[in-house]
Amino acid sequence: xxxxxxxxxREFTDQPAMRNVxxxxxxxxxxxxxxxxxxDWIVVARSWQERATxxxxxxxxxxxxxxxxxRLLSKPDWDIDLEFGKPYFYSHGDEKVAHYDSGxxxxxxxxxxxPFIIYRYFHDFVPNTFELVQNFILYHEAxxxxxxxxxxxxxxxxxxxxxVRIKQENDNRLVLVDVHHLKDYLAANQCxxxxxxxxxxxxxxxxxxxxxGQFASYTLCDKSSSFELWLRTDIPWNNYKSASRLxxxxxxxPYSEPDKRHTWFATGEREKKFATFIIDRxxxxxxxxxxxxxxxxxxxxxxxxxxxxxxxxxFKREVLVKxxxxxxxxxxxxxxxxxxxxxxxxxxxxxxxxxxxxxxxLGRIPYKEQLHWRQFNVPPRGTITRHRWLRDFMAEFAxxxxxxxxxxxxAFEEVQREARARYGEDLFQGLDEKDRHAYETLHLPLTEEWxxxxxxxxxxxxxxxxxxxxxxxxxxxxxxxxxxxxRGSIELLGIYLKEIGVTEDIRKQIxxxxxxxxxxxxxxxxxxKGSNFNKALQRFQLYNLSNREKVKKLVTDLTRALSLIAExxxxxxxxx
Numbered sequence: 001x002x003x004x005x006x007x008x009x010r011e012f013t014d015q016p017a018m019r020n021v022x023x024x025x026x027x028x029x030x031x032x033x034x035x036x037x038x039x040d041w042i043v044v045a046r047s048w049q050e051r052a053t054x055x056x057x058x059x060x061x062x063x064x065x066x067x068x069x070x071r072l073l074s075k076p077d078w079d080i081d082l083e084f085g086k087p088y089f090y091s092h093g094d095e096k097v098a099h100y101d102s103g104x105x106x107x108x109x110x111x112x113x114x115p116f117i118i119y120r121y122f123h124d125f126v127p128n129t130f131e132l133v134q135n136f137i138l139y140h141e142a143x144x145x146x147x148x149x150x151x152x153x154x155x156x157x158x159x160x161x162x163x164v165r166i167k168q169e170n171d172n173r174l175v176l177v178d179v180h181h182l183k184d185y186l187a188a189n190q191c192x193x194x195x196x197x198x199x200x201x202x203x204x205x206x207x208x209x210x211x212x213g214q215f216a217s218y219t220l221c222d223k224s225s226s227f228e229l230w231l232r233t234d235i236p237w238n239n240y241k242s243a244s245r246l247x248x249x250x251x252x253x254p255y256s257e258p259d260k261r262h263t264w265f266a267t268g269e270r271e272k273k274f275a276t277f278i279i280d281r282x283x284x285x286x287x288x289x290x291x292x293x294x295x296x297x298x299x300x301x302x303x304x305x306x307x308x309x310x311x312x313x314x315f316k317r318e319v320l321v322k323x324x325x326x327x328x329x330x331x332x333x334x335x336x337x338x339x340x341x342x343x344x345x346x347x348x349x350x351x352x353x354x355x356x357x358x359x360x361x362l363g364r365i366p367y368k369e370q371l372h373w374r375q376f377n378v379p380p381r382g383t384i385t386r387h388r389w390l391r392d393f394m395a396e397f398a399x400x401x402x403x404x405x406x407x408x409x410x411a412f413e414e415v416q417r418e419a420r421a422r423y424g425e426d427l428f429q430g431l432d433e434k435d436r437h438a439y440e441t442l443h444l445p446l447t448e449e450w451x452x453x454x455x456x457x458x459x460x461x462x463x464x465x466x467x468x469x470x471x472x473x474x475x476x477x478x479x480x481x482x483x484x485x486x487r488g489s490i491e492l493l494g495i496y497l498k499e500i501g502v503t504e505d506i507r508k509q510i511x512x513x514x515x516x517x518x519x520x521x522x523x524x525x526x527x528x529k530g531s532n533f534n535k536a537l538q539r540f541q542l543y544n545l546s547n548r549e550k551v552k553k554l555v556t557d558l559t560r561a562l563s564l565i566a567e568x569x570x571x572x573x574x575x576x
Contacts, residue, residue, distance in 0.1 A: 021205045025231055025244035026218075030055075036195060036224060036250040038179060041165065044195065045117045045130035045175035052202040052240065058119060058130075060084060061191040063112040064254060069192065071109055073221065076228040076248035078196045079108050085115025085133070116193060117175065130175050132164060139185055153181070156261060157366035158329060158339035186254030188262065193252035197227070202240035208233045225250035274363055275370035277313045278377050287379060292363035292370065299360075309360030310392075312384055317355055317446045319376035324446075327437040334403045335391075343369070346392075349403065352382035358392075404555045405442050411562035412463070418569040419469075423476070427565070428467040438462045444555070445548045453547040454525035457554070461521040464558060465490055465514055476500070490514045497565070500572045506564055513561035516540040517554055 023029070035043055046057035060080055062072060072079070084106070089098045105114045118131045132151075142151040142163055151164035163181040167174040186193055208214055214234040220227040227248030233241055257263075264270030272293075280288040290307045291297070299309045323330035323337050331338050338344035343365050348356045355376075362370055387398035399406065412428070419427035431439060438459040445452045468489040474480050477496040486492055490511065497507050520540065524533040537543040542550045 018205070018207070018210060021203050021242070022207060022210065025201050025203055025207070025242060026229060027199060027201070027244070027246045030199065030246075036252050040179055041176040042179055042182060042252060043174065044132075044177050044182075044193070046173070047128070047130075048172045048174055054200045056198045058082060058196045059117045060194050060196070061114040061116050061186070061189060062194045064186075064190050064192050068111050069251065071111060072192070072194060072249070072251065073224075073226040076219065076226045078247075078249065079111070079194070080106070080113055080196070082119040082121075084113070085118045114189075114191070127171065128173075130173060132175065136185055139188065140181055154340070154342075156342065157368055158342045159368075160329070182252065183255045184259040186252070187256065188258040191254060194249050195252065196249045197246060199246040201244045202237065203242040204239055206233055206241040207231060220248070224253070273367040275367065275374045277359060277362060277374060278379050279307055279311050279313055279359060281379050290359060292359050294360040294363050297360050307359060309358065311359040312380065313357050313359050313362065314350070314378050314380055315355040315357065315373060316376040316378060317349070317353055319355055319373055320443075321446050322372065324441050324443060327441045332441070332443065334406045348385055348388040350382050350385055351402070354378065354381060356384055356388070404552050404559065405444065408442070408555050408559045408562070411559045411566065415562045415566040415569070418566045419472070422569055423472055425469060425472055427469055427472065428464060429469050431463070431467065435462060444551050448547050450547070453551065456551050457517065457521050457525040460517050460554060460558065461525075465518045468493055490518060497568065500568055502568045506568070510561040510564055513557035516557060520554065
């Protein structure tokens with residue numbers, strides 16, 4: 001039984017309707033939520049009105065020194081007011097000297113208080129707001145996302161976690177903080193979070209006879225809260241005959257110590273986990289596994305009787321899908337995958353089209369990422385590539401000879417350089433920031449799903465044919481797109497190529513590649529697939545190929561086309 005609920009309510013169990021009214025006015029439903037004991041999100045500020053309910057919450061930090069909790073809860077009164085946390089000037093008595101107080105802390109009844117929420121009031125010119133103290137935001141290195149009204153932090157593994165949610169509906173405002181991040185902060189500051197409440201409700205029914213008059217006051221306390229509840233009928237308003245006010249506070253307790261992510265460098269108490277990976281098969285066909293903890297692996301200097309750091313481990317190429325899907329956080333290249341500047345894993349793609357990684361390198365990525373890679377781990381098949389041998393063992397630079405995307409980017413950048421040298425602008429216009437992922441995540445499909453095929457075809461089209469610099473082509477060819485003889489940018493490119501002296505057979509190769517990506521996109525990736533799409537596949541010799549091979553051929557043909565354009569620009573010189 002919650003002793004914070006007035007006994008007057010329990011006395012009316014034989015009158016359900018009146019009991020419901022009294023329960024409502026006594027905030028029985030609100031007490032039942034036990035907000036200060038929440039396990040996920042805690043309300044730290046609130047100004048919320050719905051029908052006959054008006055809830056207001058404000059928070060501050062209070063020192064968790066011995067004896068302070070008892071003093072805090074000894075009375076329901078607010079210890080501070082809504083101006084707390086703001087800088088101000090004051091004077092003593094009749095003195096004519098103004099003193100400045102930064103508002104960063106104050107001591108009341110022997111308890112040190114510091115601001116956590118700042119209440120901003122603008123005289124109804126703009127809406128009032130609640131603001132979290134910047135110290136909390138900086139403690140977690142959080143950043144604000146206006147579109148969501150949330151603060152996020154990036155953890156050491158690269159995961160992005162919401163830590164503050166700000167909700168607003170008309171004039172109502174609510175600020176919630178993630179419990180873990182709040183209690184971690186409280187522990188570091190050795191403070192309680194004191195939530196001050198001033199809640200009000202009204203009811204149409206007259207409760208005078210049930211409270212023994214026009215006013216009744218109740219003190220409601222437990223080990224983490226102290227409230228005073230007023231029930232009254234002496235201030236009617238509109239059709240409401242009864243009202244209540246719940247004034248007081250409750251406490252959110254800190255962890256016993258801050259999260260170890262802050263202190264491990266000094267205490268050494270940082271638990272590091274390691275997954276095991278398949279590195280071989282024995283004579284009976286059973287998988288042989290090994291830890292990726294480099295402290296337990298052999299290396300060039302120490303033989304621990306364990307597998308070497310540079311033991312090749314192999315994975316299905318689908319392991320990379322996760323990283324391609326979130327280019328704002330992950331980067332995937334022909335030689336590695338990484339998350340922001342937090343971690344990087346060197347990789348290679350083998351002749352068996354498997355992703356190959358060194359065993360010891362796997363131990364350097366977060367444990368959650370190790371578990372992701374473990375799902376796609378397969379027994380060894382084939383061997384490492386020649387360019388990885390040259391790069392990692394011979395310390396020689398080596399191009400990934402079997403990566404068509406690498407050579408596409410080389411050719412693309414080459415033609416852009418030639419265009420800038422000749423004309424002072426790019427042949428392919430730069431992508432907007434919102435489209436840049438189309439270029440950055442180009443890759444051969446990792447699966448045979450049509451979704452992935454469509455995404456890569458659309459990306460290739462966006463980077464090339466959709467981005468052709470029509471103004472440049474028109475200026476240099478003396479022609480414009482007219483919708484009849486020159487129907488689009490690809491035809492205009494053909495006229496430009498003829499103008500600068502490109503032979504017909506070379507022009508055909510270039511136009512073939514451009515038309516291929518345009519047609520496959522328009523008949524399939526951007527529209528419903530049907531007979532026209534199948535005809536397009538046959539026309540461009542893609543019909544009997546896997547989706548991965550289809551994209552590979554499109555990329556290879558485009559690469560050849562780009563190289564031919566760049567060569568033509570070089571040969572024509574500055575006069576072209």
